Amino acid sequence: MSATGADRDAVGVGNRWWWGRRRSAVLDVGLALVSALECGLEGIGFAEKAALPVPVGVLFGLVIGSVLLVRRRSPIVVVLVSIAVTPAEMGFLMGVVGLYSLAASEVPRRITALLAGMSTVAVFVVTAVRMRQDLARADAGPPEIDPSGWYVPVVAVFVTLGLNAPPLLFGLYIGARRRLMESLRERADSLEQELSLLADRAEQRAQWARQEERTRIAREMHDVVAHRVSLMVVHAAALQAVALKDPQKAVRNAALVGDMGRQALTELREMLGVLREGAAPVAPVPVPLAAVGRAAAAAAEAAAEDGPRLDALEGLCEQSRLAGTVVDLVVVGDVRSYAPEVERTAYRVVQEALTNVHKHAAGADVVVRLAHRGAEVAMQVENGPCPVDARADVGLPSGGNGLVGMRERVLRLGGVFVSGVTDAGGFRVSAVLPTVSPLSGGSAVRP
Template sequence: MTTTGADRDAERVRTWWWWGRRRSAVLDVGLALVSALECAVEGVGFADKASLPVPVGVVFGLLVGSVLLFRRRWPIAVVLVSIAVAPAEMAFLMGIVGLYSLAASDVPRRITAVLAGMSTLALFVVTVVRMKQDLAQADVGPPDIDPSGWYVPSVSLFMTLGLNAPPVLFGLYIGARRRLMESLRERADSLEQELSLLADRAEQRAQWARQEERTRIAREMHDVVAHRVSLMVVHAAALQAVALKDPQKAVKNAALVGDMGRQALTELREMLGVLREEAVPAGPAAVPLAAVGRAAAAAAEAAADDGPCLDALEALCEQSRLAGAAVEFLVIGEVRPYAPEVERTAYRVVQEALTNVHKHAAGAKVVVRLAHRDAEVAMQVENGPSDAAVADVGLPSGGNGLVGMRERVLRLGGVFVSGPTDAGGFKVSAVLPTGA
């Protein structure tokens, strides 16, 4: 759990009231004791001038000096008390420390300026009066210095500024530095929380990327293997049926099964080879898990870059004809090349549709249409009802063929439609944009 600056400040307040640390409390208590002793000593002189009992002046000085204990909590009150007792010539230490505490606090600067000016004026007046009294009482014959001239005000102003300016300036510096440190601490806490959120989001994106790439690789493997294996099963069933009746046809079917098996193995080996080349190294140079998914997807796409295109659709239909299906292939429009991903997707759609025909509509008549338009290419595979006289070869179905075709088409911004026809067959249609 991240502890912010506000939590730390709240904990300090609960532990040491308004002090943030133990040494701050010890320092303030020590300063209050020194200030109380100073004011107690000065209270003796104040009692003589005011014709008061000495104990009263001492107790008054102790109470006044003890106010310095609250300099962090109420710095304004400390400065006001020092100004109030300035005519009694008391609490000089409290005035200096109070001005520093006021300047270093979060009190608005205009209030600090007003109180600092009041304290300076009060100390200036007290200093002028005291110096004139001392000069008037000095028994040195004809005075060399006229108390009514410029000497007393100048010296008093210099002494007053020398006492008040340094604590105010130093307090302003310490306050600005403290606020800067608090700002940096809050920024560090905020950055730590943001980094934690970014790490969580990165992990979620990595999991999503792994899942997405698993789906893509599974789709590529399905498209590469399922069609040829399906044709192999169809030819194997035909081979079993004609092995004794027509040995020559059986030999031909066996040769077709061997050719398709070799083609399936070749395509599978090419894809696995590319995946192996993109393997992630182990050890210190290991790539993050999110990169594994991207590398796998790139491998799958790279394996298919040199794969089938629209020119191979005629051969694809011929393979289905050799398996016993009645396939008609129609081309509409002017033939022209397209981007590799467009041609590959169109080929895979037709391939998967023919595979579904072999699985679910054995012996049905099939029409494959390919239309070249201005800014798009469309393909449609429509089959009639299944021929009941043709035995079902029992091909398994994972239910992912139509889903994979839809994902491929939508990824390129195309349109995919599939469903049964009025004649009892099934139709698969897809339109792919051929722009940029």
């Protein structure tokens, strides 16, 4: 953050006096000394005219001239003192510097105008009276200039404007420039704060994008690995049971296990390939934070395009049938194609639900329903109670993230997800996805 004007000026002198910088104090002290010397010399003539002792006039002039020391703190006092001593013809420097300081300060403009008018009137009157007195004392015959004519007022006006106008105008200019610089400095500080906030928000968005991508990858890995490995474990258990009794069936089960393992490896390679393509390139310069979010979005989009579709549900159910599970697939409505993320989510919900059946209800009958509706697509996977003679545990560990992952997928697309135990003792998983995806920003239905 850049320092403000007050922070930059508060150097050296501190807060004990009204000066912000040491050179300002030196300048004011110097001006006050010069003004005191001037008024002290002018005090000699004032003492003679007022029939006062000369030391008294000099002392009075020194005190009056030193008032210029407070021009930054109280410019009004300096101008008022200069106006008060104008009839004594003292304080020329104090009047000029006082008017400049008043115009350049933050004093309200109406007060500045009032004091400037008072000073102008005082200087005009004193100048006119002094000129008339000088002309009246001229003893070289008849006066060449009539003191009662136009000469004295015109000259008095020019003298007054010459003394008061330049410091006033210059002070107004300096004050306006100072306020402009201060406003620009404050604006720069405000812009720097906004840039800092934008940088923080960009970092938060990049972190959110990375977290979202990690969550998506975790869901994909869970879906691919859990389903394939669950079926492989089921087939391996069946292979172990029939290896000696039915060698032909054991061979078929072994072939199925190999096929499922190869399919799992293929899907994992595709996922990792998408991540490598969507990752930001390694470069010697820092990668912008926004590139991280764009890379994550690109990876998610590419994964959605290459992911499974609803037309693969029959093959998914057939894999469970080969494992010995009775699976009925019921499709209602006109079959249509949807956006990749919608079909991919629907497929993963059915896949994870079948995986849970293999884990927790091995041997139970399963009904998979898919309904194509006008503005939504619905899917439901319901299994009956686990048979009494079925294996209570096939040795499949549960991470506890299956239902959570399904819910996250569905809610991410603006859908509805419900799961729970049925009255018959089974388990039901239901999800409804809109055909207008909030991620694609338009219709998710494809011709």
